Amino acid sequence: MRDTSTNPSRGMVPPAAIEALLAQERGRFAATHPRSRALAERCEAHYLFGVPLHWMRDWPNPSTLFVQHAHGAELVCADGLHYADFCLGDTGAMFGHAPEPVARAIAQQAYHGLTCMLPTVSAADVGERLAERFGLPYWQLAMTASDANRFVLHWARAITGRPQLLVFDGCYHGAVDDTLVDRDPATGRTVRRRSVLGAVHDHPDFTRVIPFNDLGALECALADGQVAALLAEPALTNFGLVPPQPDFWEAAQALCRRHGTLLILDETHTLSTGLGGYARVHGLQPDFWVAGKAIAGGLPCAVYGFTAEVAARMQATKAAAPEGHSGIGTTLTANALALTALDAALQHLHTPQTYATMHGVANRLETGLRALLHRHALPWTVTRLGARMELQFMSETPRDADDVRRAMQPSLEASLHLFLLNRGVLLTPFHGMLLCSPVTTEAHVQRLLDAFEAWLAALDLA
Numbered sequence: 479m480r481d482t483s484t485n486p487s488r489g490m491v492p493p494a495a496i497e498a499l500l501a502q503e504r505g506r507f508a509a510t511h512p513r514s515r516a517l518a519e520r521c522e523a524h525y526l527f528g529v530p531l532h533w534m535r536d537w538p539n540p541s542t543l544f545v546q547h548a549h550g551a552e553l554v555c556a557d558g559l560h561y562a563d564f565c566l567g568d569t570g571a572m573f574g575h576a577p578e579p580v581a582r583a584i585a586q587q588a589y590h591g592l593t594c595m596l597p598t599v600s601a602a603d604v605g606e607r608l609a610e611r612f613g614l615p616y617w618q619l620a621m622t623a624s625d626a627n628r629f630v631l632h633w634a635r636a637i638t639g640r641p642q643l644l645v646f647d648g649c650y651h652g653a654v655d656d657t658l659v660d661r662d663p664a665t666g667r668t669v670r671r672r673s674v675l676g677a678v679h680d681h682p683d684f685t686r687v688i689p690f691n692d693l694g695a696l697e698c699a700l701a702d703g704q705v706a707a708l709l710a711e712p713a714l715t716n717f718g719l720v721p722p723q724p725d726f727w728e729a730a731q732a733l734c735r736r737h738g739t740l741l742i743l744d745e746t747h748t749l750s751t752g753l754g755g756y757a758r759v760h761g762l763q764p765d766f767w768v769a770g771k772a773i774a775g776g777l778p779c780a781v782y783g784f785t786a787e788v789a790a791r792m793q794a795t796k797a798a799a800p801e802g803h804s805g806i807g808t809t810l811t812a813n814a815l816a817l818t819a820l821d822a823a824l825q826h827l828h829t830p831q832t833y834a835t836m837h838g839v840a841n842r843l844e845t846g847l848r849a850l851l852h853r854h855a856l857p858w859t860v861t862r863l864g865a866r867m868e869l870q871f872m873s874e875t876p877r878d879a880d881d882v883r884r885a886m887q888p889s890l891e892a893s894l895h896l897f898l899l900n901r902g903v904l905l906t907p908f909h910g911m912l913l914c915s916p917v918t919t920e921a922h923v924q925r926l927l928d929a930f931e932a933w934l935a936a937l938d939l940a
Contacts (some may be wrong), residue, residue, distance in 0.1 A: 623770025
């Protein structure tokens, strides 16, 4: 899955040209978004960094874009401008904004209770549907994938009696402190991530980091029998899109079993691979499986499933512990509204037809991007996983996070994002990730392709 070119220098853009384009596009944004700018000024008085969540400033535009409403694969900003949305809430709205079956179910449930700290009558149906759709017999709910990953790590360490966690360099598992560590490329050692605020515990003492797609490093990390679990995305998705090498997961799964290490697959971003997620599509058999964001159509909800053998170990461990708070779960977990949304999503969104539609439009987008790269002899790559794909400023699909680091061009990425935003196309605010929903249309795809070609022309690459 790569594009090649005989002219590598075609992909190099002078920094001065990028900065000139960024300055021009910042001015254009400011001129066309007066209401968003006014809202940003008001929010400065009451919100840290001027937004309800500081991540909402992680966009290249000079002031925050405020949303008036979102529906399907489009959103409308405070200034009434329409956008084809290929960010889709960074996967939370993978099935489109406000999908009708989920929105209707949420509205109806709102009149019958939001949270009770008790299961609703739909709980049995939801459990059966989760097992049927994703292939694991036992389930628990959480509010977010970050929570689900935290809870699964508690369980994994408890049932194995092992202290160590293993992750891949460049992984993303939400706001889970254990995973917010880095790998020193010079020594291979796990080190503190300097960007993480307020850390007091030495997570590098209990988390090991190895390169993705490196079976030798995986075997070495597991050899001493101290690793409770390998927590992994089936493909790296938040550090550039890095797919697994052929047969990597089959071999990695076998290594985990040989060394008694539990395999946890976090599919929060890889649900777009196909119906049931990457593991179901490719026949993998994880011990735990986690998903959040899109699992309930965008309402805050996450799930983690596990095998019957793991469930028996979990029950035995809990029964042997003293009574009291387990450190697993929150009061709002599995609330009535979340169960209702999850039930509707499992019935109406996680379907063969939904994925066929998503993948059909993703095919057209991938074909269009590749055609433009070929036409303009650009040595860049389109890497794809189901309905998700990424434009990468490198000549070959990356194998690990170091490949991505070597090819990073943050200013070029920022210019692409802001240029497209000013032409009615929204991308995820980091890297060049694009996600297609079942309600993404040919017109949305064409708008993106036209804007992308205009960006190439503006950089004198067309």
